[in-house]
Amino acid sequence: MADYKWPAAENRSLIGKRISRLDGPLKSSGRAKYSFDVNRPGMLYGKMILSPYAHAKVTKIDTTAAEKMPGVKAVTLIWEVGKEVQWAGQEIAAVAAETEDQARDAARAIKVEYEVLPHLVTDATPQQAGADHSKQLSEQKTGDPDPAFAQAAATIEGTYGSPVITHCCLESHGQVTEWQGDQLTVWASTQAVSNLAGEYAPAMEIPAGNVHIITPVMGGGFGSKFNSDVWGFACARLSKKSGRAVKMLLERDHELMVAGARPSIYAKVKVAAKADGTLVAWKSESWGTAGPGSAGNPTLPYVFRPENRSSRHTAISTNIGPARAWRAPNHPQMALITMSALEDLAAAVPMDPLDFFLKNIELTGTLAKVYKEELLKAAELMDWKKKWHPRGQMVAGPIQRGLGLSLHTWGGGGHQSNCNCTIHPDGSVEVSLGSQDLGTGARTVIGIVAAETLGLPLEAVKVNIGDNHYPASGASGGSTTVGGVSSSTRRAANNALNELLAKVAPSLGGDAEQLEAVGGVIRVKGDTSKFLPWKQACAKLASTPITAAGQTSKDLISSGVGGVQMAEVSVDMETGVVRVEKMVAAQDCGLVINLKTAESQVYGAFIMGITYALHEEKIMDQQTGRCLNADMEFYKLAGLGDIGELVVHMMTGPGYDDRGVIGLGEPPVISPGAVISNAVANAIGVRVPTLPITPSKVLAALESKGAKA
Amino acid sequence: MSDHRSNGSGNGPGNPGKADNANPENAKPEKGVSRRSFIKGAGVAVSAVTMLREGLLSPTAAAADAKVAGPGAIAMTLKINGQAHKITAEPRLTLLDALRNNLDITGAKKVCDRATCGACTVLMDGKAIYACTLLAIDAQGHDLQTIEGLSAEGALHPIEAAFVDHDAQQCGFCTPGFVMAAKSFLDAHPQPTREQVTKGFGGNFCRCGTYVGVREAVLDAAGRMRGGRA
Ligand code: FES
Ligand code: FES
Numbered sequence A: 001m002a003d004y005k006w007p008a009a010e011n012r013s014l015i016g017k018r019i020s021r022l023d024g025p026l027k028s029s030g031r032a033k034y035s036f037d038v039n040r041p042g043m044l045y046g047k048m049i050l051s052p053y054a055h056a057k058v059t060k061i062d063t064t065a066a067e068k069m070p071g072v073k074a075v076t077l078i079w080e081v082g083k084e085v086q087w088a089g090q091e092i093a094a095v096a097a098e099t100e101d102q103a104r105d106a107a108r109a110i111k112v113e114y115e116v117l118p119h120l121v122t123d124a125t126p127q128q129a130g131a132d133h134s135k136q137l138s139e140q141k142t143g144d145p146d147p148a149f150a151q152a153a154a155t156i157e158g159t160y161g162s163p164v165i166t167h168c169c170l171e172s173h174g175q176v177t178e179w180q181g182d183q184l185t186v187w188a189s190t191q192a193v194s195n196l197a198g199e200y201a202p203a204m205e206i207p208a209g210n211v212h213i214i215t216p217v218m219g220g221g222f223g224s225k226f227n228s229d230v231w232g233f234a235c236a237r238l239s240k241k242s243g244r245a246v247k248m249l250l251e252r253d254h255e256l257m258v259a260g261a262r263p264s265i266y267a268k269v270k271v272a273a274k275a276d277g278t279l280v281a282w283k284s285e286s287w288g289t290a291g292p293g294s295a296g297n298p299t300l301p302y303v304f305r306p307e308n309r310s311s312r313h314t315a316i317s318t319n320i321g322p323a324r325a326w327r328a329p330n331h332p333q334m335a336l337i338t339m340s341a342l343e344d345l346a347a348a349v350p351m352d353p354l355d356f357f358l359k360n361i362e363l364t365g366t367l368a369k370v371y372k373e374e375l376l377k378a379a380e381l382m383d384w385k386k387k388w389h390p391r392g393q394m395v396a397g398p399i400q401r402g403l404g405l406s407l408h409t410w411g412g413g414g415h416q417s418n419c420n421c422t423i424h425p426d427g428s429v430e431v432s433l434g435s436q437d438l439g440t441g442a443r444t445v446i447g448i449v450a451a452e453t454l455g456l457p458l459e460a461v462k463v464n465i466g467d468n469h470y471p472a473s474g475a476s477g478g479s480t481t482v483g484g485v486s487s488s489t490r491r492a493a494n495n496a497l498n499e500l501l502a503k504v505a506p507s508l509g510g511d512a513e514q515l516e517a518v519g520g521v522i523r524v525k526g527d528t529s530k531f532l533p534w535k536q537a538c539a540k541l542a543s544t545p546i547t548a549a550g551q552t553s554k555d556l557i558s559s560g561v562g563g564v565q566m567a568e569v570s571v572d573m574e575t576g577v578v579r580v581e582k583m584v585a586a587q588d589c590g591l592v593i594n595l596k597t598a599e600s601q602v603y604g605a606f607i608m609g610i611t612y613a614l615h616e617e618k619i620m621d622q623q624t625g626r627c628l629n630a631d632m633e634f635y636k637l638a639g640l641g642d643i644g645e646l647v648v649h650m651m652t653g654p655g656y657d658d659r660g661v662i663g664l665g666e667p668p669v670i671s672p673g674a675v676i677s678n679a680v681a682n683a684i685g686v687r688v689p690t691l692p693i694t695p696s697k698v699l700a701a702l703e704s705k706g707a708k709a
Numbered sequence B: 001m002s003d004h005r006s007n008g009s010g011n012g013p014g015n016p017g018k019a020d021n022a023n024p025e026n027a028k029p030e031k032g033v034s035r036r037s038f039i040k041g042a043g044v045a046v047s048a049v050t051m052l053r054e055g056l057l058s059p060t061a062a063a064a065d066a067k068v069a070g071p072g073a074i075a076m077t078l079k080i081n082g083q084a085h086k087i088t089a090e091p092r093l094t095l096l097d098a099l100r101n102n103l104d105i106t107g108a109k110k111v112c113d114r115a116t117c118g119a120c121t122v123l124m125d126g127k128a129i130y131a132c133t134l135l136a137i138d139a140q141g142h143d144l145q146t147i148e149g150l151s152a153e154g155a156l157h158p159i160e161a162a163f164v165d166h167d168a169q170q171c172g173f174c175t176p177g178f179v180m181a182a183k184s185f186l187d188a189h190p191q192p193t194r195e196q197v198t199k200g201f202g203g204n205f206c207r208c209g210t211y212v213g214v215r216e217a218v219l220d221a222a223g224r225m226r227g228g229r230a
Helices: A024-028 A100-108 A145-151 A197-204 A229-242 A252-258 A331-348 A353-359 A361-382 A442-454 A481-508 A534-539 A595-614 A672-684 A695-708 B003-007 B035-045 B048-053 B095-102 B158-165 B175-188 B194-200 B211-229
Strands: A044-050 A056-062 A072-077 A091-097 A111-116 A134-142 A154-162 A174-180 A183-188 A211-214 A246-249 A265-273 A279-289 A308-316 A399-412 A418-423 A429-432 A461-464 A515-518 A521-524 A527-533 A546-551 A559-572 A578-588 A645-651 B074-080 B083-089 B121-124 B127-130 B143-145
Touching: A024 B158, A024 B175, A044 A100, A044 A229, A044 A252, A056 A091, A072 A100, A072 A229, A091 A100, A091 A229, A091 A246, A100 B095, A145 A265, A145 A279, A145 A308, A154 A331, A174 A229, A183 A197, A183 A229, A197 A211, A197 A229, A229 A246, A265 A331, A279 A331, A331 A353, A331 A399, A331 A672, A353 A361, A353 A399, A361 A399, A361 A559, A361 A578, A361 A645, A399 A672, A418 A442, A418 A481, A429 A442, A429 A481, A442 A461, A442 A481, A481 A515, A481 A521, A481 A527, A481 A534, A481 A546, A521 A534, A527 A534, A559 A672, A578 A595, A578 A672, A595 A645, A595 A672, A595 B211, A672 A695, B074 B095, B083 B095, B121 B175, B127 B175, B158 B175, B158 B211, B175 B211, B194 B211
Parallel strands: A044 A246, A183 A211, A279 A308, A429 A461, A578 A645, B074 B143
Antiparallel strands: A044 A091, A056 A111, A072 A091, A134 A308, A154 A265, A174 A183, A174 A246, A265 A279, A399 A559, A418 A429, A418 A546, A515 A521, A521 A527, A559 A578, B074 B083, B121 B127, B121 B143
């Protein structure tokens, strides 16, 4: 009988290979249907009116003119009179009309009056923000940093940080809704197919079982699409009122203003080492804004745990807009702050940072061995020892090159996932899960696991996901999807196979325990002459298919990965322009199911990282309280010409595979900001303290260095 | 400086595939500094803030001598993938909205809606244009090709096949735009160098970060198309 464990390396025919994603042909030919592409008969378009003020009390909402506008079929309020808005872009009301242009006109015709209140939208320090806007979240202390500083051979102090950035999913947030009686269907762009019914049901006062969520593909989420959001409920109400399907996806400016922001984190750091580079003490005071609320606490220092350390964090409440989880919440900021300070310290010792990080590797704890192997691998791929030069050592001419490195970690594990595997008498196979594929390749991972388990080619398995009528699976966040769905699918497919083997056993000698499914046949283990082709074996089911269930199982998965990245940049000292020449990643994620899409995750993370390192910032104007770059001309994304050479090395084989499956969405996006910042410091001999590293900041840093010299 | 910054309109030298009449604004070049040439020349020295403050991003007027149509709905005919489609719509309708909303041709995506990201790329008379920034009425009388016209249902064009093989899509939302940009690019550069590919796609953005795959896919597709498999 088949067992649940992952097959041994020599018995894997699909797992760990480079396999093209199952939905690639649909996506590449433009035939994949996103929520945004759903056109229902008689469908209307929804548009919203937004608050232009960052902080204000709504005193009047008048929709009478809007209701009479051409094409308008329904109007609904989202906000109420008397309630305070906390950011510009807050949704006030929505309309549904026959065309998008008519809906936009009508939304504009809604009259809203406000009592404007004072706002804070700048990324302020606790001192600048004042007590009303500051809340100290935590203080952590281990050992005693102060005496340790007194005895250290090298100490540096610095301020580092990164601003608020946005998710900028290319498919904006939103959905199409349609009612039939008291049944609601929502084509939602979501990371949480199985969870949304539970949100719509109370809001619409219907049982959750009446809500059908459909998301076969979705155009990016990155942590910002876990909920129905106010626009989801407004859309459903517009549908109900008009009796028509309604499509309402956010306009780009709206998307950038409110539909996702990564909190800023800044820190003043003091860190010290002995003359041999041993890290002895860390002290940091950090702050940052997540909009009106407070986001999670950073844990500083990141990855390394020196004996003496203390840290304190203050949350600044602002009217910048609401934060949402952004790929690896807090980690990219913690990595930037920690790895920048540590490389500055290495430069002060002075020491090659590679040697410095290796010297302190035991301070990383249980992942020390993984980090060490990765550092050595990445150094080899970067040719670090040959290329590295001490900080500030310049060559003739305006173009200077530099190297930087960083370490990161992430949990993973598996969310709660249920899978049904059905084997039909005609030999066809389906696996069904109420999960979703955000573009990570989850669909293909599911297919590979089922096919491998049943000894079939990938094409023989139909993967059903993106629909809450399939067995419930968790939301896709925190790199928990691949752990959840791979283990539930493995178990479901195994359970189904065992039932099949029991049916087939009489024709193959009677002992199901002795049978296995390999290469498209059911055969007796160790006797290749006794077998039944898959189709004939399934025919023994007569007319009733087998359906077996499987759930997330902890023995197939794990959590806690380590990764190392390095960057090589060139900086034009005259213009301040930074170019990424090369980046290297050595990344662990346990057992890799699909090497091709795993590598794509890391390539994608590099590129997202280059973007936030060099370009991204939600620029707010304190005068008006508004976002100045809520568009894609000035909310800049890196392009194909900006990426340099990217090298990805997945750590696999003994010591990695045997840990089981671990997710990969978050880890590789953590270090790019830190490695690029470190490489720039190495190139130009001075730290650009905050991201994004724009030409003007490079020139300012050079100027301050010149002033000091 | 990033190549795409100087090439936001897709008209720059880096992206020769894009047609110059993509945008009504470009139909009649004005004297002096146009918004586009200003942005193009401004480069990294001009911050977003400055440009917004100075009003450089306010919509400029369309060509003054255009025939008056509307504002009510009018009949239009669009030739898409070799087939004539009649619609009745307000003249302010963009080609992209006409395709997606009126004709259910949804391969081209709307992302920035203002000629920055390339997600809406279609071909007009064989050249890549941004469908979000061309009025449907102005697209009449031209040959339009969308990604739906590139390959028959169930079959893949060599560019599409190369995108699959090199995993040049993650969420896939930007992918149709890249594929159409690639079609136009490879028609103009059947034997592109790696350098040309790197420079030639500045008019398209991907948030998931698929550029490594796109670069390889375009180079590979060039070979496949030369090999007569187109
Ligand atoms: S949607 Fe047309 S260029 Fe972005
Ligand atoms: S694949 Fe997601 S935006 Fe390009």
